[in-house]
Amino acid sequence: MSLPNQTSNAITFDTFMEGVWRQNPVFVMVLGMCPTLAVTVSAVNGISMGVATTFVLVSSCFLISLIRNLVPKEVRIATYIVIIATFVTLVDYLIHAASLALYEALGAFIQLIVVNCIILGRAEAHASKNPPLKSVINALGMGVGFTIGLLALGGTREILGAGKFFGISLFGEHFQPWVVMVLPPGGFFVLGCWLLLFSLLKSRKQSAQGGEA
Numbered sequence: 001m002s003l004p005n006q007t008s009n010a011i012t013f014d015t016f017m018e019g020v021w022r023q024n025p026v027f028v029m030v031l032g033m034c035p036t037l038a039v040t041v042s043a044v045n046g047i048s049m050g051v052a053t054t055f056v057l058v059s060s061c062f063l064i065s066l067i068r069n070l071v072p073k074e075v076r077i078a079t080y081i082v083i084i085a086t087f088v089t090l091v092d093y094l095i096h097a098a099s100l101a102l103y104e105a106l107g108a109f110i111q112l113i114v115v116n117c118i119i120l121g122r123a124e125a126h127a128s129k130n131p132p133l134k135s136v137i138n139a140l141g142m143g144v145g146f147t148i149g150l151l152a153l154g155g156t157r158e159i160l161g162a163g164k165f166f167g168i169s170l171f172g173e174h175f176q177p178w179v180v181m182v183l184p185p186g187g188f189f190v191l192g193c194w195l196l197l198f199s200l201l202k203s204r205k206q207s208a209q210g211g212e213a
Contacts (some may be wrong), residue, residue, distance in 0.1 A: 011134050019142030025118045026149025026191075027198045032118050035109045036150060037187040043166050045105050046154025050147025052095065052110060054140065056087045057119050061127035061139035068128045080123045081114065088113045118146060149194075156190050157181045 014022075025031045035053070040046045060083050071079045092110050096103045103110070113119065122142055127135040158164055161181030163171045180186045 009131055009134060011137060015134060015137050016141035016144075018138065019145040020148070021145070023142075024145040024149060024198075025142060026146060026153075027194055029118075030195070031121070032116050032146060033191075034112060035116070036153060037184070037191065039106055039109050040150055040154035040157060040187060040190075041161070041182045042105075042158040042164075043151055043155040044102070046150035046152075047147060048095075048102055049106055049109065050143070050150040052091045052106075053113055053116060053118070053146055054143025056084060056091055056113050057122060057143045057146075058136055058139045059087045060084045060119060061122055061135045062132050064123045064127040065130060065132040065135035076128065077120075077124070080120060080128075084119055084123070085114045118142060152194060153187065153190050156194075157186055160190075161186060 019025065023029055026036055032053070035049050039049050060080070063083055064080055067079075088111060091113070095106065095110060122139055126138050130138070155165060158166075159170060160178045162177050163169060163175040178186070181190065
C-alpha cells in the first residue's frame with residue numbers, strides 16, 4: 001500500500017534548497033523586482049530588505065500552515081493577506097525603532113512586502129498544502145535565496161558605484177565611481193548581467209546532461 005501523505009510531507013534537502021538555487025526568486029523566477037531594483041544601491045540595503053522579507057515569509061507560512069484546514073477556501077486569499085500584513089507591520093515598527101536611517105533608505109518598500117508575490121505565492125502554493133515544519137523550511141530557503149539575490153545586486157552596485165562594500169572603502173581615494181550604478185539604470189544593468197550569468201550556467205548544465213545522455 002502506498003502512503004501518499006507521508007511521501008508528500010517528507011522533508012528533504014531540496015525542500016530548503018529549492019528556493020536558494022533551483023527556483024531562486026530573483027535569478028530564476030524573476031519575482032519581487034520592485035524591491036530588487038529599488039533598494040539595492042548598497043549591500044546593507046539589500047541584505048536588510050532580504051532579512052525583513054524572510055521574516056515575513058517564514059512567519060506567514062508557519063501561521064498559514066497551522067490554520068490551513070480551518071480557513072474556508074472562499075476567503076483564503078483575504079486571510080493570507082491579513083496575516084502577511086500583520087507581520088509586515090511588525091517588521092515596519094522594528095526597523096523604524098532599530099535604525100531611522102535604514103528605515104528611510106528602504107522607504108515604502110517595507111510596507112510593499114505585503115504585495116510581494118513571493119510571499120503570497122508561497123502561502124498559496126506551499127504553506128496551504130503542507131504541514132508547518134516543511135512550510136517553514138521551504139519558506140526559509142526562498143527567503144535565503146531572495147536575500148542572496150538582493151545582496152548580489154546591492155554588493156555589485158555598491159562596489160562599482162561607490163568603491164565600497166558594506167561601507168568599507170575598497171579602492172582608495174583615487175577610484176572613480178560609476179555613478180550610474182547607484183541610479184535606476186544601474187539596477188537594470190546589473191540585474192541583466194546576473195540573469196545572463198544564470199542563463200549561461202543553466203545552458204552549460206543542460207548541454208552537459210545532453211552529452212551524457
